[in-house]
Each structure stands twice: as structure tokens, then as C-alpha cells.
Amino acid sequence: MTDTFVSNPSFFKLDATLKRIRNYWQKTFDAHKKDITVDQWLLIENLYKHKKITHNELARVTSKDITTVSRIIELLVKKELVIREGSTHDRRKVFLQLTTKGSDKYKDVRPLVLEMRKTGWAGLTENDYAELTRILDVIYNNIP
Template sequence: MPDTFVNNPTFYKLDATLKRIRNYWQKTFDANKKDITVDQWLLIENLYKHNKITHNELAKLTSKDITTVSRIIELLVKKELVVREGSPLDRRKVYLQLTPKGSEKYKDVRPLVLEMRKTGWVGLNEGDYQELTRILDVIYNNIP
């Protein structure tokens, strides 16, 4: 194990990069008056792609705590972008769905997100993407 791994704090770099991206996204949302936060967007994106899922499933998809999902959904319900619907088969479960307004929001915001993703990758190629993915996956799976 080379010294690099011990002395060079990758954590800082990951954290700094993520914060920078998050900040950029939020400022872009704000500048375009999308009235939404980054994490609210992440949930909407997943609800669009997986119609009618539960809090738990959404939590797994987004790597969020179920309590956090529950609270963000609360805000999205207040904004009338999401509806909760209890399952008649299992009365513990609550299915989540975008409202028409929620789907519109998704379509409205998505082009911005695509642009921002492109911005991040300027100067990098397909191989870089795969490298990053590979390394992050290894690290992720190394953690007990």
C-alpha cells in the first residue's frame, strides 16, 4: 500500500467536487426560477423513471435515508408535484407518483440538467468516465 493512499485525502476531493457540482446545479435552478432543490430534483427524476414506487424503494435508488426521503417527499407533496397513495394490498406501504404538474416539472428541468452534465465532462472522454465509474465502484464496495 503506497504512502499516497494514507497521506492524500481523497475524501476532501470527493467532498469538494460534489459540493461544487451541487452548488452549480442549485444556482442554475435558481437562476432559471425552477423553484426546486437539487435533492428534490433527484427524487423527481427517479419518480419519473420508476412510476409508483414506495418511500423505501426511492430511498434505495437515491442512496438516501428513508427518513430523509419521507421529508423531501413531504415538501414535494406541498408543491403539488407528487401524490402519496396508500396500497390497498399492504396497508403499510405508500406509493409515490408524480402529478401531471410533477411530470411537467421534470420535462421543464431536464434540459438544464443535461447541459450541466455536459459541462462537467468537458475535456474528458469515454474512457475517463469508465475509469471514474470503476474506481468509485471499487471504493464503494470496499467499505464494510
């Protein structure tokens, strides 16, 4: 691998792309008055998928810090989209679940998300997707 290669700012490009996507998603949510942030959406999506899950597990599946999850959940509870329910077997644990309002929010926002994903991937093939996935996985696993 050449020096030029190593000095290329790939990290920067990842960051720029992600910020652009994030910005687009947020602006779309706002334009449609979904009253939700991108990361709040990510948690809702995973709560819908996993039904009942603890802060810790939610942090793991979303690649978020548990403190961050704790605070986002706090906001979602205030919005009445999520309920916390203490475990009886292990009183340290708190199970999280979408409320009916939370499930409705998921179903309401999901079509927008699918549209935006389609937009982002326009002009790319399934092979491109596989390549991106492969490369990112290698990088991810290279990090100690």
C-alpha cells in the same frame, strides 16, 4: 501502497467536487426560477423513471435515508408535484407518483440538467467516465 498515498485526502477531494457540482446545479436552478432543490430534482427524476414506487424503494435507488426521502417527499407533495397513495394490499405501504404538474416539472428542468452534465464532463472521454465509475465502484464496495 505507500504511506503518502494512504494519507492523501481523497475523501476531501470527492467532497469538494461534489459540493461544487451541487452548488452549480442549485444556482442554475435558482437563476432559471425552477423553484426546486438538487435533491428534490433527484427524487423527481427517479419518480419519473419508476412511475410508482414506495418511500423505501425510492430511498434505496437514490442512496438516501428513508427519513430524508420522507421529508423531501413531504415538500414535493406541498408543491403538488407528487401524490401519495396508500396501498390496499399492504396498508403499511404508500405508493408515490408524480402528478401532471410533477411530470411537467421534470420535462421543464431536464434540459438544464443535461446541459450541466455536459459542462461538467467537458474535456473528458468516455474512457475517463468508465475509469471514474470503476474506481468509485471499487471504493464503494471496499467499505464494510
